Amino acid sequence: MKTFQLTRPEDERQAVATAAKAKTAQQSADIRFIAGGTTLIDLMKLNVEQPQNLVDLNRLRLDKIEASPDGGLTIGATVRNSELAWHPLVRKNYPVLSEAILSGATVQIRNMATTAGNLLQRTRCMYFRDTAMPCNKREPGSGCAAITGVNRNLAILGTSEHCIATNPSDMNVALTALEATIHIRGTKGERTVPIGDFHLLPGKTPQRETVLEPGDLITHITLPPPASGTRSLYLKLRDRASYEFALASAAVVITHANGKITRARVALGGVGTKPWRSPEAETELTGQPAIDAVFRKAAEAALRDAKPQSQNGFKVELAKRCLVHALKLVTENA
Ligand SMILES: Cc1cc2nc3c(=O)[nH]c(=O)nc-3n(C[C@H](O)[C@H](O)[C@H](O)COP(=O)(O)OP(=O)(O)OC[C@H]3O[C@@H](n4cnc5c(N)ncnc54)[C@H](O)[C@@H]3O)c2cc1C
Numbered sequence: 171m172k173t174f175q176l177t178r179p180e181d182e183r184q185a186v187a188t189a190a191k192a193k194t195a196q197q198s199a200d201i202r203f204i205a206g207g208t209t210l211i212d213l214m215k216l217n218v219e220q221p222q223n224l225v226d227l228n229r230l231r232l233d234k235i236e237a238s239p240d241g242g243l244t245i246g247a248t249v250r251n252s253e254l255a256w257h258p259l260v261r262k263n264y265p266v267l268s269e270a271i272l273s274g275a276t277v278q279i280r281n282m283a284t285t286a287g288n289l290l291q292r293t294r295c296m297y298f299r300d301t302a303m304p305c306n307k308r309e310p311g312s313g314c315a316a317i318t319g320v321n322r323n324l325a326i327l328g329t330s331e332h333c334i335a336t337n338p339s340d341m342n343v344a345l346t347a348l349e350a351t352i353h354i355r356g357t358k359g360e361r362t363v364p365i366g367d368f369h370l371l372p373g374k375t376p377q378r379e380t381v382l383e384p385g386d387l388i389t390h391i392t393l394p395p396p397a398s399g400t401r402s403l404y405l406k407l408r409d410r411a412s413y414e415f416a417l418a419s420a421a422v423v424i425t426h427a428n429g430k431i432t433r434a435r436v437a438l439g440g441v442g443t444k445p446w447r448s449p450e451a452e453t454e455l456t457g458q459p460a461i462d463a464v465f466r467k468a469a470e471a472a473l474r475d476a477k478p479q480s481q482n483g484f485k486v487e488l489a490k491r492c493l494v495h496a497l498k499l500v501t502e503n504a
Pocket residue numbers: 202203204205206207208209210211212227247248251273274275276279282283284285286287288289290291338339340341386387388389413414415416
């Protein structure tokens with residue numbers, strides 16, 4: 171295996187050109203970018219990923235967090251999760267993002283993990299990580315061991331008969347509620363993708379998880395400016411208090427004026443095959459008072475299409491309660 175080290179700013183072009191020789195940017199890519207390595211190295215040790223070439227991004231100048239001219243935020247692809255979570259502008263303007271990142275993994279992992287790496291982390295479905303088991307995501311056409319197997323932690327929204335794996339990221343849920351934009355440099359130049367369009371539903375091709383093509387390098391993520399009077403919050407429910415992925419989580423970004431919710435952005439984690447935005451809940455909340463009955467209606471709407479598997483029916487009510495509680499907390503004393 172060969173590792174390419176990049177040092178100069180213009181090496182971004184070299185990174186793209188090197189990775190563009192890969193057959194795919196999805197599962198089993200033969201050339202991979204590496205950032206913190208906390209997802210990729212794990213999967214290489216398990217033989218789930220076996221790239222022949224690694225392109226090390228750590229020396230590229232993609233590690234800055236800067237206020238954008240429009241009042242939003244620009245976050246470099248290799249900014250470490252810890253740095254992002256504790257940045258004063260994130261704490262002040264986007265607490266939901268700070269809380270989501272700090273609820274994940276451990277201090278040591280967050281010190282290594284990067285923004286783009288987190289965005290692209292892989293599912294924790296145990297069959298995906300076990301090469302002795304059938305898994306359509308790892309090996310297309312081999313079957314899905316989880317549908318008839320252990321699926322307690324897996325998804326209830328956005329599933330297909332080919333895959334029911336959850337997107338495990340906490341950060342992605344907050345970025346979805348914040349309507350982040352992903353900036354990509356590829357072989358044809360630069361382009362942007364709204365986070366809601368970045369991750370794909372599994373459908374018949376669960377091995378294809380994002381819109382990325384060979385050579386596509388995520389350079390940074392931008393957040394729009396926070397609307398005046400907006401509050402945000404991330405609530406994560408899990409089996410134990412630390413070092414654990416979400417069973418259900420909610421990211422809420424709420425603007426409240428004159429006793430009414432004037433704008434609502436809602437995303438759920440731990441329950442969807444991708445970070446799960448809920449326009450249905452947002453519609454139920456907008457223009458309504460911040461009271462329990464409205465929150466419950468929003469939660470019912472968010473989970474209306476849930477399709478539980480044999481072991482994860484409990485997630486439907488858990489996710490509803492998670493959302494209701496997050497909404498109560500974020501609107502308290504508003
Ligand atoms: C024990 C453990 C517990 C964890 N718990 C949680 C948790 O509770 N919540 C949570 O959200 N996460 C959790 N994580 C996941 C962790 O957040 C991710 O592993 C981490 O964010 C990945 O970032 P990285 O920089 O290390 O990615 P890498 O492993 O370096 O890369 C991951 C993927 O992204 C690609 N990539 C990286 N940078 C770019 C780029 N700029 N452009 C294009 N592609 C790129 C790589 O090619 C690779 O495919 C946990 C991880 C571990 C090991």
